[in-house]
Amino acid sequence: MQQLSSILNRFSEPETLKMAKLGRELRAKGIDVIDLSLGEPDFDTPQHIKDAAKKAIDDNWSHYTPVPGYLDLREAICTKFKRDNNLEYKPENIVVSTGAKQSLANAILALVDEGEEVIIPTPYWVTYSELVKIAKGKVVEVHTSMESGFKITPAQLEASITDKTKLFLFSSPCNPSGAVYSKKELEALAVVFRKHPNIFIISDEIYEYINFVGSHESIAQFNDLKDRIIIINGLSKGFAMTGWRLGYIAASPEIAKGCEKLQGQFTSGTNSITQKAAVIALTADLKPSYEMVSEFTRRRELTMKLVKEVPGIKCFEPEGAFYIFPDVSYYYGKSNGEHIIKNSADFSMYLLNVAHVSSVMGDAFGDPACVRFSFANSATNIEKAWARIKDALAKLK
Ligand SMILES: Cc1ncc(COP(=O)(O)O)c(C=O)c1O
The missing domain is CATH 3.40.640.10 (Type I PLP-dependent aspartate aminotransferase-like (Major domain))
Structure with missing residues (x-):
């Protein structure tokens, strides 16, 4: 067997990229996955830069x-x-x-x-x-x-x-x-x-x-x-x-x-x-950047409104960037009869497989009680995603 260097054992690959990959794999099977895992604006680069x-x-x-x-x-x-x-x-x-x-x-x-x-x-x-x-x-x-x-x-x-x-x-x-x-x-x-x-x-x-x-x-x-x-x-x-x-x-x-x-x-x-x-x-002129930020502001408000409708989730209102990082530990130990949610990785995988929404587990960010959801996605997708999340979590007892 080929002997690879010890440096490769010292660190992990980014969870953010891993989740995006899993989402893509499900999508390739024809499943409509909504991506709330990725950390990038969903806008095009402004014309003058192109x-x-x-x-x-x-x-x-x-x-x-x-x-x-x-x-x-x-x-x-x-x-x-x-x-x-x-x-x-x-x-x-x-x-x-x-x-x-x-x-x-x-x-x-x-x-x-x-x-x-x-x-x-x-x-x-x-x-x-x-x-x-x-x-x-x-x-x-x-x-x-x-x-x-x-x-x-x-x-x-x-x-x-x-x-x-x-x-x-x-x-x-x-x-x-x-x-x-x-x-x-x-x-x-x-x-x-x-x-x-x-x-x-x-x-x-x-x-x-x-x-x-x-x-x-x-x-x-x-x-x-x-x-x-x-x-x-x-x-x-x-x-x-x-x-x-x-x-x-x-x-x-x-x-x-x-x-x-x-x-x-x-x-x-x-x-x-x-x-x-x-x-x-x-x-x-930074106008295109500020227009993008105005849109993120609207989506932040929408996301906060929707997340507040989900029982058991505690959420800090983000002051910057385009993520929410709620505490979802209320659901740890609960099950839908098929999957048991033990930690943030199980929670993320449950949402991916049952709600078809991708997120990133909090352990990857050093906080096992939380999960990261991006709001760098359209308002329509955000609404659809949070409705699916709410339904999927309601099945956990
Ligand atoms: C906090 C933070 N720093 C740095 C980066 C890396 O940015 P870049 O795309 O320029 O490599 C990211 C990307 O997600 C980030 O979230």
């Missing part, structure tokens, strides 16, 4: 690109940071990658050594813990709950820090909980970080524009911490460009150089056509 890509092809932007990204794109990213976040960055702070996922992988591999601890508040995006395991770091989960708005408190943060802590890793808006940290809440965490000058912070801000409660706040606004903060962002969510694969970091020149070095061996610079289109996406 036009910029077509022009880039005609203008023959077809050669290898600089590893950290074209200079004009890195300048456009700096302009975006000034415009949206009032943050000053120079091109030397920016590394463009093939999706924010690669940006995260670069940053984690550039910072974390074997045995070093990475604090991740739960629930968190599935990939965080697995990337830390690939780097041979130790994941330190800090549990947040619906009662605390799925946010870590300064006291929890302080209590989780040891002399091995290297990194704190979080997203705001958060996938999957939808929590959005306010300036005051970030300031309170900053007070703790000031006492621990050796800890780095990865702030994943990919859902920046999909915010239902106010303006986006970045922890990098606290200037004395800025050199230790790596902002992760990208085009996937805010511009409906998941398949184009473009993410970026803003970090100190030293960290940026480390990420560039890693990327130079893994993938080199990202796709030239996407980069040219990204310059237009980031510098043009």
